[in-house]
Amino acid sequence: MKRTPATVAEIRKQFPIFDQKEGTRPLVYLDNGATTQKPSSVIDRITNFYRHEYATVHRGVYALSQKSTEYYDAARETVRQFINAASTEEVVFVRGTTEAINLVAASYGRPFFKAGDEIIVSEIEHHANFVPWQQLAKELCLKLVVTPVNDSGELILDEYKKRLNSNTKLVALTHVSNVLGSIFPVKAIIESAHAVGAKVLLDGAQAIQHLKVDVQALDCDFYVFSGHKLYGPTGIGVLYAKEALLTMMHPYQTGGDMIERVTITETTFSRGAIKFEAGTPNFVDAVGLATAIDFFNSIDPTYLANHESALLNYATDRLSSESDIRIIGTAAKKIAVISFVMDGIHPHDVGT
Ligand code: PMP
Numbered sequence: 131m132k133r134t135p136a137t138v139a140e141i142r143k144q145f146p147i148f149d150q151k152e153g154t155r156p157l158v159y160l161d162n163g164a165t166t167q168k169p170s171s172v173i174d175r176i177t178n179f180y181r182h183e184y185a186t187v188h189r190g191v192y193a194l195s196q197k198s199t200e201y202y203d204a205a206r207e208t209v210r211q212f213i214n215a216a217s218t219e220e221v222v223f224v225r226g227t228t229e230a231i232n233l234v235a236a237s238y239g240r241p242f243f244k245a246g247d248e249i250i251v252s253e254i255e256h257h258a259n260f261v262p263w264q265q266l267a268k269e270l271c272l273k274l275v276v277t278p279v280n281d282s283g284e285l286i287l288d289e290y291k292k293r294l295n296s297n298t299k300l301v302a303l304t305h306v307s308n309v310l311g312s313i314f315p316v317k318a319i320i321e322s323a324h325a326v327g328a329k330v331l332l333d334g335a336q337a338i339q340h341l342k343v344d345v346q347a348l349d350c351d352f353y354v355f356s357g358h359k360l361y362g363p364t365g366i367g368v369l370y371a372k373e374a375l376l377t378m379m380h381p382y383q384t385g386g387d388m389i390e391r392v393t394i395t396e397t398t399f400s401r402g403a404i405k406f407e408a409g410t411p412n413f414v415d416a417v418g419l420a421t422a423i424d425f426f427n428s429i430d431p432t433y434l435a436n437h438e439s440a441l442l443n444y445a446t447d448r449l450s451s452e453s454d455i456r457i458i459g460t461a462a463k464k465i466a467v468i469s470f471v472m473d474g475i476h477p478h479d480v481g482t
Contacts, residue, residue, distance in 0.1 A: 136429060138437060144169040144425070163308055163336065163467055165358045168422075172362060175421040179414050187413045188387060202413040205420035206403070209368055212423050213353065214344040219373050219402030223416050226367035227335040228258040230354035231302070233369055233406060234331055235262040237379040238352075239300070245271035247299040250328075252277050252285060252314075254307050259333040263302055273297070283310035283459040291322050298328040305337035305353075310459025311467035313341070320349055329375070335359055340438070340465045342431070345370050357415065362422030366415035369406070376402060383408040442466040 142148050145167045150157055159167060179201075185194035187202045206218045215221055224230045243249075249263045253276050267274040275298075277290045285303070294301075301323040306313050320330045331352035334343060338355040345353050353370040357363055371379070381388060381399055385408040390398040399405045445468050449455050454473040472480050 136433070141429065144171070146170055146173065162359075165364070166339070166361045168363070169361055169425050171425050172418050172421045176363060176414055176418045179417060184414070186410055198413060201417045202411070205413075205416040208420035208423050212343075212427070213338075213368075213370055214346050215370050216346060217373060217402075220345075220370055220376065222369040222371065222376070222403045222406045223411055224354075224367050224369050224406075225365055225412070226356035226358065227256075227333060227354050228356075230352075230367055230369035231259055231331070231333070232262050233382040234352050234354075234371070235266045237382045237406065238329075238375065239263075239266045240270070241380050242378075243270055243272055243299050246273070246297060248273040248275050248293075248295070248297045250275045250277055250290070250293055250298060250301045250303070250323075252279060252290075252303050254279055254283065254309060254312075255302070255304055256308050256333065256335065258335070259302055259304060259331075263300075272299075279310075279312065282461050283307060283312040283464070284461045285312070285314045285319070287315060287318060290319065294322055294326045294328065296326055298323065298326055300329050300331060302331040302333070304333040304335075305343075306334075306340060306465055307459070308336045308467070309469055310461065311336075311464035311469075312459060312461035313337070313463040313465065316348060316350070324349070336465065336467070339426070340435075351375060357419040357422065360419070360422055361425055362419035363415040366412050366419050368419075373402070376405070379406075381408065382406050385409050387411065438466040442468070 147167050148157055185198050187199040189195040206221050209221050210218045275293050277293050279285050323330045329351040332350045334353050334355040339360045351372050355368055357366040388400050388405050388408045390400050455470050458469040
């Protein structure tokens with residue numbers, strides 16, 4: 131897609147929510163780490179789909195459904211290209227990062243891990259990439275190993291390497307921290323994990339909108355992210371998994387749409403991504419996500435990166451100049467997220 135050099139003002143104009151004011155001032159929105167606002171193209175695509183094109187997918191016998199299926203397939207291809215997966219069979223649509231991780235825990239962890247196996251997470255994981263592994267560890271008597279970060283919020287690679295051994299079955303780490311902004315050294319993490327035969331899951335919820343993600347170059351086994359943090363709709367996200375893993379994995383849920391053949395006593399399941407998409411899929415929001423990716427791809431990434439780092443540097447300098455403010459998370463490689471505490475004031479009150 132052609133990248134148009136756009137200014138911040140031009141990009142901002144594409145977001146209808148910023149047409150409104152808060153009192154007399156233009157609306158300011160700083161909570162993009164939690165979720166992002168939506169450009170008109172995404173809102174219009176979803177609205178038009180419901181108004182003019184809506185019918186369920188995978189019912190090949192009538193035109194509306196065929197078209198819907200084509201859009202759904204095209205959305206999967208858009209995601210495939212975006213993360214450079216080898217095949218659309220490796221792109222599973224889910225509700226979001228949380229569901230993707232739970233899917234891997236249920237469909238890969240539960241059947242294939244056994245008592246004594248080890249899972250490594252970091253001490254700054256989002257609950258979405260901690261609780262599912264903690265619960266699975268309790269259920270199967272696995273060892274949940276927590277690897278530390280230094281005072282700046284950087285993963286301590288040597289400490290991580292010390293925790294890898296032949297019992298390590300999975301390394302589940304964030305690509306970018308939602309609290310501290312730290313970018314983890316994922317290439318080195320993955321290489322060391324693979325050297326002991328462990329698989330790697332990367333939580334890309336905070337990375338996908340800041341870094342170029344190429345799952346083949348990374349050689350990660352699982353990569354997960356949410357559409358709503360990438361200017362797309364809520365309720366749609368992506369699990370990338372290597373095809374060989376998806377083939378051996380058990381279905382996450384069973385029911386319609388994911389079956390090949392059903393008899394009274396037996397069921398055979400579809401292959402590839404569809405095996406993990408039981409029930410009527412959220413195809414409208416998948417198409418909305420593809421539109422969000424098109425929007426994202428239309429902006430020059432260098433322009434975006436420069437603007438973000440200028441904002442980060444400005445905010446860091448200004449906050450650092452206040453003697454009663456301490457910034458938490460000062461990794462040398464970080465995205466534009468700032469956490470801070472203020473002497474004598476509860477963070478909740480500062481936020482208010
Ligand atoms: N991981 C990280 C790093 C996140 O920032 C978030 C959302 N704050 C999640 C996982 C969970 O994402 P979701 O709520 O969309 O499932």
